[in-house]
Amino acid sequence: MLRTRSLLLGCAVAVAAMPAAAHHSTALFHWGKEVPLTNATVERWDWTNPHVFLYVRVPNKAGGTDRWAFEGMSPNHLSREGWSKRTLKPGDRINLTYYPLKDGRKGGFNVSVTFADGKTIRQLPAGAPASAAREQ
């Protein structure tokens, strides 16, 4: 009974809100506020339910590295979007974007990964409007 207009709008909202209903809410994150993180080296890639996790190391101003942790979607979702357990491996150099954790810890929800060859893959499809983010 939904009209076409609300259906189309609805699709975009659904994309933004998806992780919420999948397993948990988006309340912990600045959902929709996509932030870049460059010069990251993959430390660990957990291809697991209910969410994948990506751990990276990034150089800090003190001359060392900081560890960052990012939750992502699930293997069930990502495997149908072209990702796999072999998409990332320790030592890979990447840039990424994420929705930050509200509590200030170094981490968040991974949105996209860009490889050294310039190829970008996304956990969440592009164009998901930030304003559509909503807690389920």
Place this chain on the structure above:
Amino acid sequence: MHEAPRSIIPVICVVAAMIAIPVNAQDTGQAAPEATAPRPASDYRKLEALPNWTGVWAPDWAYLFGRADGPPKPELTPAAAAKLEAFEAAKEKGENLQGQIANCIPPGMPGIMRMPYPIEFVFTPNAVYVITETFSQVRRIYTDGRSLPEDPDPFFNGHSIGRWEGDTLVVETIGLNPKMELQGGINPTEKTRIVERFRLADPGRMMVDMTITDPDVFAKPFTSQMAYVLKPDWEMREYVCQENNRDAADEFGRPTLNID
């Protein structure tokens, strides 16, 4: 001579157990197990007359949480409305932001039908099984003519019977777990009844009309729709939520995430 009595003991025990089981079944007032007895092979041939729902059906996300005006809003009784208002108000304190699903506890009905992962159908002469990828659950919808249980134990997914009206599968469900939610802040009771009507809108698209009634909760029947899309190139996957769950919700619904 000493061996014989001992060898009889197990036989006696087995016989005693055989006697005891039917007696217990009668004591509990449950239906005789006839409905679950082996079916003649001819019953399987009758399945050929049913619509072909083979395949993996993915939820149409627009129906999951995609409505521009938010989830469907039921008309509640004053008591249920007051409870929902308190539930929503507590979000200002950081509570009720995350459900027990974050602790890997399945949502129960109707939430299990609104997860972002696919479902599939298995027809047998006795039942239609709905297998949900999320939490790897099975809904058993008995289509063998049995009645709904009179005083069911609370089940997350309730107790379901179904019947075919042409190519539409009509499913009635009762016996939901009151600790679960029909929607955020709205819990089922022993009076809650869900009716679902599954039908193909076209060969690759399934529509499900759902009506929830409960005189203690809803001022009028609460209707909503879901849609599923056939995915010919998908296979069902497993989903073990405890594999690596780093999210959690405490008893007040306050979320945490372990990133160590």
